[in-house]
Amino acid sequence: MIANLTRGAKTASLHLPADRFQIAGVLAYLGVDRLDDYDLPCEGQDSSGIMVSLEPTGIAERNIAELCRSEKISLGRLNSGFRSLFKLPYEQQLGVMDRIASQKPEHFDDFRKAIDAATVPSVRQEYYFPLTVNLYTANRWGDYDDDPEEYDGRFAARYEDKIRQALRVYNRDDGEDMAAYFHGNNTVVAKLRSATWDFKRRGGELYGCVTVETAGQLTAEQEADLKDWITGQNSDGLGEGFEQQEINIDSYSSSGRICVSFWHSGDDYFVDNEDEFAERLEQGFNLGGM
Numbered sequence: 001m002i003a004n005l006t007r008g009a010k011t012a013s014l015h016l017p018a019d020r021f022q023i024a025g026v027l028a029y030l031g032v033d034r035l036d037d038y039d040l041p042c043e044g045q046d047s048s049g050i051m052v053s054l055e056p057t058g059i060a061e062r063n064i065a066e067l068c069r070s071e072k073i074s075l076g077r078l079n080s081g082f083r084s085l086f087k088l089p090y091e092q093q094l095g096v097m098d099r100i101a102s103q104k105p106e107h108f109d110d111f112r113k114a115i116d117a118a119t120v121p122s123v124r125q126e127y128y129f130p131l132t133v134n135l136y137t138a139n140r141w142g143d144y145d146d147d148p149e150e151y152d153g154r155f156a157a158r159y160e161d162k163i164r165q166a167l168r169v170y171n172r173d174d175g176e177d178m179a180a181y182f183h184g185n186n187t188v189v190a191k192l193r194s195a196t197w198d199f200k201r202r203g204g205e206l207y208g209c210v211t212v213e214t215a216g217q218l219t220a221e222q223e224a225d226l227k228d229w230i231t232g233q234n235s236d237g238l239g240e241g242f243e244q245q246e247i248n249i250d251s252y253s254s255s256g257r258i259c260v261s262f263w264h265s266g267d268d269y270f271v272d273n274e275d276e277f278a279e280r281l282e283q284g285f286n287l288g289g290m
Helices: 020-029 059-071 075-086 090-102 108-119 154-155 162-172 186-191 220-236 238-242 273-287
Strands: 002-007 011-017 052-056 122-129 132-136 149-151 194-203 205-215 257-261
Touching: 002 075, 011 020, 011 220, 020 257, 059 075, 059 090, 059 154, 075 090, 075 108, 090 108, 090 149, 122 194, 122 220, 122 273, 132 154, 149 154, 154 162, 154 205, 162 194, 162 238, 186 194, 186 205, 205 220, 220 238
Parallel strands: none
Antiparallel strands: 002 011, 002 052, 122 205, 132 149, 132 257, 194 205
16 A cells, blocks of 8 residues: 655655654655654645545555545554554465455454454464583783683573673674574465574573564474574574674683684584473483482
């Protein structure tokens, strides 16, 4: 849906859904400083002299535009509806629009109800992986050795706060959510809503933890593709860049710099979902108690 806004000799178009920066830019271009899209009618002219007209594409959008005219719906309310629609997985978007095309809703609220009915609840899952820490210590001249000592998650747990802060600093330009970088199975792309890297302590050890939100449950095949992607990010993507960041751990009890790796080439490397990880910890505990 396109909304055309005209004031005097100037016209600007908004492709819905539009974010607030786009809307503010159009209004500023038209010479209006203090006006909200919720104050603008979808069709007709408002008190500031802005004329709005909708340019629908297809039967569904035409039906929605007619409801906006008859019920005097604001541009902000229409834009909010399309924003909610576009948050749905593509399959659900098509389902909503097909329904509206085949049977015109009686009221604009029916458009929102159709979106709510198609909304798939988010499923939250955590994926765990081991950490490897390389410790570089300084000699008496203050130079750091080229050959580091290697430690595991128990050593990393001592510096959990420093490691987490280092990751946040490393991610500050691109943001913490990595979902946009997923490349692979298209059905996973359609479901993946967010993926954020962090750390969690379990049994005295610090592990890497990716918190994932998806639209509905993943199938076994989809989860396998997601795990492959997490492993790839840990070895060649986010993890490769982060392991080059030196973290100063100077304190009253120790001195040096550490680099934290999200991946190693050993056979004992894993990326586990919550159930798999809980079983791994339980097996480790039982083995340790034998």
